[in-house]
Amino acid sequence: MAEVVTPFLFGWKLVEVVVHDDQLSLRSGTVGVIVDVDDEARCFKHEQHHPPVANCACGFFAKAKSESLVLYAHYPFSHLLEVELSGRTKVGRDDIRAQYQRALRLLLLPHCYRCGQTATVLGEPAVRDGRGEVFPDPALTSMCEECAGARWWLLDEVATQLAMPVSWALPSEGLVLHGVGMNLGDH
Numbered sequence: 001m002a003e004v005v006t007p008f009l010f011g012w013k014l015v016e017v018v019v020h021d022d023q024l025s026l027r028s029g030t031v032g033v034i035v036d037v038d039d040e041a042r043c044f045k046h047e048q049h050h051p052p053v054a055n056c057a058c059g060f061f062a063k064a065k066s067e068s069l070v071l072y073a074h075y076p077f078s079h080l081l082e083v084e085l086s087g088r089t090k091v092g093r094d095d096i097r098a099q100y101q102r103a104l105r106l107l108l109l110p111h112c113y114r115c116g117q118t119a120t121v122l123g124e125p126a127v128r129d130g131r132g133e134v135f136p137d138p139a140l141t142s143m144c145e146e147c148a149g150a151r152w153w154l155l156d157e158v159a160t161q162l163a164m165p166v167s168w169a170l171p172s173e174g175l176v177l178h179g180v181g182m183n184l185g186d187h
């Protein structure tokens with residue numbers, strides 16, 4: 001990885017939408033921390049680090065292409081977040097780590113986790129994530145209104161609470177979120 005300072009870089013990452021203190025928030029799919037719309041990275045291992053640091057995992061991590069996240073999708077809880085990264089950055093062949101992250105837009109799993117129909121709301125699935133002891137905030141998934149339980153949110157409400165544009169993922173991005181293998185091409 002080469003150290004470069006660039007004003008703006010764009011990338012993709014997986015996030016979960018969780019209910020945190022009765023408010024919708026984004027949680028990083030990899031390290032499980034709540035992500036603010038505008039955030040500065042800190043290192044969880046070494047207090048003296050100014051992320052990103054070589055040979056450490058600190059800094060906001062994103063992939064240059066959403067397709068390369070397919071292996072990490074945690075169906076049906078993963079959604080796609082487009083981010084703008086700035087400040088100190090480390091740019092790899094297909095990934096980026098950076099000091100600052102701004103969340104640009106959220107693309108939700110486009111199908112109901114239960115029946116496979118086009119999703120219309122985000123809600124708490126009947127089955128919990130199985131990681132409830134590690135991450136107490138419930139993760140939300142996409143569903144149709146027939147399959148929705150007691151608590152669900154319309155797209156507009158999700159966008160307002162998260163303070164960013166939110167839409168349903170396109171079919172190709174939906175496949176990434178399903179963790180469905182595809183021809184990833186040359187990258």
Ligand SMILES: [Zn+2]
Pocket residue numbers: 043044045046049051053056057058
């Ligand atoms: Zn570090």
Ligand SMILES: [Zn+2]
Pocket residue numbers: 112113114115116117143144145146147
């Ligand atoms: Zn359904």
